[in-house]
Amino acid sequence: MSAMMDDQGSSVMFIRGNQVHSMDGSSLELELETFQRQVTLRFLELAAVGNDDLLSLAWMRKLLDIFILCQDELRMIFFNHRAQVMKPPMDRIVSDFFERCVKALDLCNAVRDGIEQIKQCQRLLEIVLCALDQKRIIGEGQCRRAKKALADLANCMFDDKESSAYMALRNRSFGRNTTIKDLYQIHNQNSNYQHRSVGHFRSLSWSVSRNWSAAKQLQAIGNSLCPPKSNDLVATNGLAMPVYTMSSVLLFVMWALVAAIPCQDRRLQLHILIPRQFPWSAPLLSLHERIMEDSKKKERKNACGLLREIQQIEKCARVINELVDTLQFPLAEEKGEEVRQRVQDLSHVLEALKDGLDPLERQVREVFHVIVRGRVGT
């Protein structure tokens, strides 16, 4: 037997020998029912959110909170019914579940890198903010600095596969839907910025090998995931059900994380299969649909991540870049005012980032720990 560890890593309970709790059938039924109900309620609440808040930093944190709670509750169920958990077919079902969980660990690590990439963007924005600070008199030098930082920002927010395609683009009109990447193009042509350095932010941050793919990991997590067969349900006294539920939750949460945060080889068009017949299906399906819709929108198509704040960064940066291009020196009064306004918008975005990124990073790490903790000794 093995010990299950609590938060501090000390053993909650050591079981030696064959001492085992035998809980009667009715309490198991109650536990299973409660678990399903909790999952459903939590996701219903999560889904009842406006489009502006979907995939925001705050929403992501709620999502991860839910995951952590559910995972811990499942762990308790396993613990209360240890004898059953170790007998076939439950032992196979549980070990499959843990296999999926291990794949999720790698995704957690990749997402952590992605959050770091967003922090890079945050720092670049801080440079822009500093350059166009209203306390100074804004001159050409500051503008150049701001533009350079914005160009770096574009570089930072590139999707891996897209970069080469964009490199090829030469003549592109400066229209309303111009994205940051276009601006990068222009900048690249106008300056001696080395092609080499396109890779530099990414190569610094990625702790995974070049062939690792977030999409493949997700695929593997969802691989042959299907509702438990009726004979399995009977043989396990229904314990197979919460395992399936949690596997689905795991898949969805990881999918949402990859959708929101920059990762190597995201490929969002990858569909995950969510079953229709369970009470928790409805909120998951609704969220899935909405996020997919979001990803298909023109301006979001090539985003490095669907996180709401990334969209805000893009918008803000584009606006400021356009504005800076139109500036003539010395600065006219209204222009100065406009700059001040935009800079204020920018500082709001930065505040949100500053407040939200570190806690999110910590939570992703907590998800990692929770998954590791949940592995009863194999």
Next chain:
Amino acid sequence: MAENNGEEKLLAVARHIAKTLGHNTNMADDILQIFSNFDGRFSKENLADKVADGDPRACAALDHSLKSLDRRISQFVSSDRPIWADSADAVAFLDAVDELVAAVAEWSQLSTDKAFGACLARAEDMLQHAMFRLEDEFRSLMERAGESFDLTPPYRNGVESVENIPFDSEEEENELETAVNDGAEEDQIPVALPVTDYDIVIDALPAGTINDLHEIARRMVAGGLQKLSIEEVHKMPWQDLEDEIERWIKASNVSLKILFPSERRLCDRVFFGFSAAADLSFMEVCRGSTIQLLNFADAVAIGSRSPERLFRILDVFETLRDLIPEFEALFSDQYSVSLRNEAITIWKRLGEAIRGIFMELENLIRRDPAKVGVPGGGLHPITRYVMNYLRAACRSRQTLEQVFEDYGHPLKDYPKLDDRVAPNSSLSVQMDWIMELLESNLEAKSKIYNDPALCYVFLMNNGRYIVQKAKDSELGTLLGDDWIRKHTAKVRQYHVQYQRSSWNKVLGILKLDGSSNGSLGPNGAAKSMKEKLKMFNTQFENLCRVQSSWFVFDEQLREEIRIALEKILLPAYGSFIGRFHTELGKNADKYVKYGVEDIEVKLNDLFQGSSGSTGSRK
């Protein structure tokens, strides 16, 4: 405006520092460029698919580029001259190494095609040679640099190699300080310092040397490590993982003790006065490598808890433990403190893994089935395995104490130990428990034997082995003298029980009851004695036949058993034969088959294991 330009320059330098570390990954792009020059179809995407199909042309192209790399690298590796004596040579060598490192990383991921695998093996071999050469160059650079400088004690705490520099007055101390500060132009007192460990005074080395060392160290680290996901680590065959752990240990030490401190120095120098910028720049540069190192250690900690992994996982645990001070020194600012916390968390997880391994060992012992008895009641493989395992484990006693102390086992889980004196430590409790489990398991196994005497022989053998192995090792110290005494006594008990269960009957036959003569009459006494002798001979022969095939591995134990038997059997037999002669007179010799000496001889044959296993003592 000037202020702006200054800041811009600083930022540009920061980016440059960051770029140099990213430089490595782009090498792969260059390799692919070479391929596409051969044939336009060999792009990265195409190459991946083609190699999987075993395309001979792809392999030929790789072979070609490998040969060219070989030429470039061999010329340096085989040269006697120090490569770093000429900066152009150094650059050329480093470039070749970079290409090779990237190539190996790239190809390792691509396919398992046989011919391809052979290419890869050659490349890795080449890389190994290059790494050795880098280490040599590194060492001689440090030695040469140390020779031209007078290392000042105030800059270093307790470096042994600096002992031979005396300074008697504060004045002298200040002079030396100034000399180091002002660099190479001052008069130096040439002192040959053998720099054998990684504690180098980076400040005192000329800037060019720092850079060279830095460049070398970077390749040493890059050449070592692959970027492995947790899944990949879990799927690796154990032997490969062991090799990877070796490399990780080297890379971690080089990174934490040389590479990162020198990066830190550079950042601090460049951003002198702007500590936040220095912190940020340092973190950006080192984060990727640090996370890669920590992820690997984490993957090891989360992986399988098979007992065979104990020793390697202990290595990783100890390496990380010893590097925590470096983590604390380097990663204490606001940007990098999370890295330090990660290191500590992962280190603790490694401790959990080690505890988990011992639990797995417990399960293994408990589950070991009692199926077929070891022939001749000899040593059971599980006894041998467990005792040797624990002996080996206890060589790392200090580390294990540390691992178990933080998460001590509550005594109430060990009901059998309630009555003992409080154990020394959680580790000794754990060892004690494992021994309990082993003994229970052996007891269950002993019941397989039909013959109760054999059952005791089995217990004697295994019990003896356990005590022997425990006695002269750290394990014995952990278990305590009391334990050893108790278990030695146990073996003696088994001995006594063996003797009773198999020999009491025979001894009973030889018993002379003084008063029986009269009741049986003159012929009756002789007849009964003849019957008794006959019975004795049969049973004795039987016992000897059966017990010769039994085995006692320990020479000394065998002697003890034999001597004990002799002590009680020979006198009893002697007395019996004496009485026999008295009763039967001249005819006695007709019936007496064995003399006392003959009995002794037959006893010698016991426990030789003649028809069973002739296992060795170990």
